[in-house]
Structure formats: C-alpha cells, structure tokens
Amino acid sequence: MGARAEQLCRPLTRRGLLAAGAGLLAAAASPAFADAITPEARKLLEAMPGKAVLGAQKTKPLVTELVDFNAPDWRRSAFDMRELLAGDAKLAYAIVQTPRVDVGSIEAARVALAVLAMQPAKFGDFYLALAATSGDIDGVKALNVVRSEGLDHYKVFRAANQPDITDILTQGVALAAALRVLDTPAYVIGADVVSGYADLARKRTLVAAAAR
Template structure:
C-alpha cells in the first residue's frame, strides 16, 4: 500500500522546484509553506491515484538507470566476461548472442535455471553459453566450485564439464568437496590430475575473476546473467531469458 505521508515531502519539494524563480521559492515564509502543503495534501487526498503514477514512474527511471549502469560495467569488462579462458563455453562457440551465467552449486534457483539453459541451447543453435562458478553460499559451495574448475582444466571441450555440472547441480543434498569429487569420478575425469589441479593457482584465479566481475556489475546472488549487453539478476525463467536473448539479437522481445 502506498503511504500518502511518504509522498508528502516529495510533493512539497516538487511544488517548490516548480516555482517560477528558485531563489524566491527558497524565501517562502513558514505560512506560505504551510499553505502549499495544505494545497498539495488536499489535492492528493482528492486524487490518490496520482501516487501510483508517481511511484511507477520513479521505478521506471530507477530501473533504466540501473540498466545503464550495468551496461557500462559489461562494456568495461567485456573481454573478461565473454573471452576469458577461465569460463566454460558451451553451445555454439561462434554464436551471435553471448549468454553468460554466474551460478552456485548450492543455489536452489540455479537448478531450475540449469534446465532453462539446456532448453535454450537445444532450441537456439546460435546461442553461445558461458558458465562461471560464483560460490556465494558458504564453504561447501566454494569446495564444489574448486572441484568444478579442476574438471574444466582437463576438459577443453566442455563436454565432460557439462556432464559433471548437470549431475552435481541436479543432484540432491548439499554440494561440497566430497560430493563434487564423487561426481567427478562418476563422469570419468582423471582423479590424480584433478587432485593436483585443485591446489594450483589457476583454481583460485578463476574464482577470484568471477567475484571481481560480479562486484563490478553489482551481482550479489545466483543465478545472474550477462546476455548481450545486459545484466539479468535472478531466476527470471525460460520465457524471460528467451526475451532477453531476442532483445540482444534483434532489439525486440521476439525476432
């Protein structure tokens, strides 16, 4: 519910700003200010629907400003976001739209998001998908991500990584080092090499890269995406992702 009291200061400020001469507005007497407040209050009480319009317009402007801020961050970090060798590239590696997902193996919403991603890859042969580990949900998530990075290090094609990714993220229970190692063994990676790679500087560098990108773009949860030039935060669903991909491709929700 919108509070009239919360909008009164805003309306008063607007009235002051709308005065013909700003310097004169600053010199209103307390009586004049009280009269202006009375007029505004009476008008808003008679026309409360205007508050919904004001709120909607404020939200619209804030959303647009946030989107521009995100686009600037994407442009500044584009090479690392889209071309870093530390990301796992799936789908069409020469695709016309970049779809980058930041995920956590203990994120419940990421499980559904994985299904959306797989559906998108099947339906859209021109989509270039990149996965980036972003373990924000505790020590178990960090451990699982470390194993995942080590899997990526011995799988340049991404096929074995995707198998690992689906089994670990799609499985039940908490993801941690033990579970991640069990899944890695199940998909057939070289376990001796995996153990060695897990303590290499590359693992820490990969996760640090993801966190720096997330900080630059203002991401604080999973799943989060970069689709084309835009940032999408949260599990927006298959339809929402499809629309953003179309916007990146042709500027419209449906190409």
C-alpha cells in the same frame, strides 16, 4: 569410497585448504542491482578466464551466467540452459564460477574449474550431472560426480587446488562486483544484466531481443 579416495577428498572439506575462501566470500558482497552492463564490466567479462562455453563453439557467448552451485535456483537455471541450447543450435552460453554461499560452494567451484581445464569437452556433462544431484554441494560431492562421469578424480582433485584456480575465482568475484550482482544465478544477456534467477520464458525473451 576407498581409504585413498577419502584421504584425497578430505582437504576439500576443510577450511584450512581454502585459505582464500573467507576472502572470496567477504569480497563477494557487491553493490545493488544494475540493469545495464558498463564498459568496465564488459571488459572484465570478455577477459575472464575459466569461462565454460557450451553450445555453439565458434560463436561469441550471447548469455553468460554467474554460478554458485549452492544458490537456491542454480539447478533450475542449469536445466533452463539445457532447454535454451537444445532449442537454438547457434546459441553460445558461458558459465562463470562466482561462489559465495559457503565454503562448499568454493570447493565445488574449484572442482568444476579443474574439470574445465582438463577435459573441456566433458564439462557440460559434468555440469548437468551435478545439477541432477540433490542437497548441498561441496568438493566431495563434485568429485563423486567427476568419478561417475568417468573422469580421473585424483587428477581433478590435485588440479582443483592449484593457485591458478584461486586466481580465477578471485577474478570471478571482481566480475560480480563490477556487474553489481548481489544474487546468483545472475546473467549477462547481450547488454542486459539480470541479478537473481530469471525463469526460462524471461530468458528466452531476453535472448531473442539480444540476438536482433
């Protein structure tokens, strides 16, 4: 990485840039697991900005996943999503950024939301390319993936640090709390809320039931 790129990336590794980060992490502590979505949570989910919808674009998402890139099972869940979408051309799958593990999670979520805002058609490729990396994920790693996918990582960096991105992350925290989600990945599948990783077989069962 050149000197200019390092200079641009450096703020994403510093807590000072993410003044809202500590508040986001603290607010993310949510109540216990709930297995049915409430009307209030449904309203928040439907109004949630910054949702990435993959798969069928003209269909209301049947699955919404709450994501933290540093959650232990996020990568498994990302590749499960790929399998689900490959097997059902009518399925729409939404992704909501709800980072809570650490500051690196918030940094990477900012980058992801910037990619979505700037190049929505490229988001799916970015998302799976990030899942194909190893180790902890932070803003620098996410920007490296942005660059490897042929996107302008300078522009993404600038967009990632705009106030509207913080607003989206704050609303993601509120959604997680309304869903009573403690662990991510977490899923809303139809009317069901699943907190914590659900394997591919279970997700297929839930999707089939919700689609009836």
